[in-house]
Amino acid sequence: MSAPALSRHLRVLRAGGLVQAEAGGADARLRLYTLRQEPFAALQGWLDQVQAFWAEQLGSFKDHVERGR
Numbered sequence: 001m002s003a004p005a006l007s008r009h010l011r012v013l014r015a016g017g018l019v020q021a022e023a024g025g026a027d028a029r030l031r032l033y034t035l036r037q038e039p040f041a042a043l044q045g046w047l048d049q050v051q052a053f054w055a056e057q058l059g060s061f062k063d064h065v066e067r068g069r
Contacts (some may be wrong), residue, residue: 009046010033013033017038017039018035018036018039019033019034019035019036020033020034020036023033
């Protein structure tokens, strides 16, 4: 991946609040990027809700099919 492309990707992630950047020491051009946990925790909560919904739906469908046999 080229440096400009990487820079664009990191800019999008930073704008989305998924990463944070810190100065990389003496060289002002360098930045250290770290993932922020909060957005991923929120995503995990949403994924848990979706998984629970579909587990219930598919369980009900399975029961329905088994009753029809």
